[in-house]
Amino acid sequence: MQQKIRERLEQENRIEVENRVFWSQARIYNQLHPYGKMVSFGCFGFVFPSIEWEDIALLSQAEREDISRFLSPTSAQAEQPLTPPATAQAPTGTTGVRQLYHGVIEGDIDGKNRIDTLRCEFDLFFEDRVNEEGKLIVNGTYKYPRYGGRAITLSGTYDPNTDLLVLVEYYKSGKPNCTMRVQRTSYGFDGMFIRKNGQTLSLTMTQ
Known part of the structure; x- marks a missing residue:
């Protein structure tokens, strides 16, 4: 049993340690923290762990959803990202075009x-x-397959005059988080992925 738990820990979580001259830090990466979270800090031989049980992923997203549906249908619904105000879901009868894109975010993702x-x-x-x-109304989702593939709600607009697509992601609280501003190209879209703290990464979307 302990061996299976260890295997699942290694499968669903990744810890990276950054060593500097006078200090070091450890960050955990998983479906709960796709951008990483600092869980330990060391200085002059002293280590200060800050990891919590809530930071560790033992189940895949699909397994978590299956358990939630089995225990309570209402709790399973709560696992899904909430709809942001006004335009998160296309109303019944709305027509339009569905497009699938492969995205690549590039930059100093983990702050190293x-x-x-x-x-x-x-x-x-x-x-x-x-x-x-x-501007055309755009709705949908995106996900990170590397971290369990949980769908994150997107809502935004596309300006046919400037070919500018602006998307905002919403988490379970319904509050906006990151913003994506990309321009149409011959292969899809290309532009910026802007984090809530203002950090800008590059984003390329291809079909």
Whole structure:
């Protein structure tokens, strides 16, 4: 049993240690923390762990959803990302075009002053209706297969005059988080992935 737990820990979690001259830190990466979270800090031989049980992923996202559905249908619904205000889901009867894109986010993803890449998958629906600014309404989801593939809600607009696609991601609380601003190209879209703290990464979306 302990061996299976250890195997699952290694399968669902990755811990990276950054060693400096006077200090070091450890960060955990999993489906709960796709961008990583610092869980330990060391200085002059002293180590200060800060990891919590909630930081560790033992189940895949599919397994978590199966258990939630088995225990309680309402709790299973709570696992899904909430709909942001107004335009997160296309209303019944709305027509439009569904587009799938392969995304690549590139930049200093984990804050280690090095260039990394993170792959994601987009499922977008370009509606046949516009907002008050004359921009097409876009809804959908995207996910990181590397971290369990939980679908994250997206809502935004596409300006046919400038070919600018703006998407905002929403987590379970319904509050906006990261923003994506990409321009249409011959192969899809290319532009910026802007984190809530203002950090800018590059984002390429291809079909």
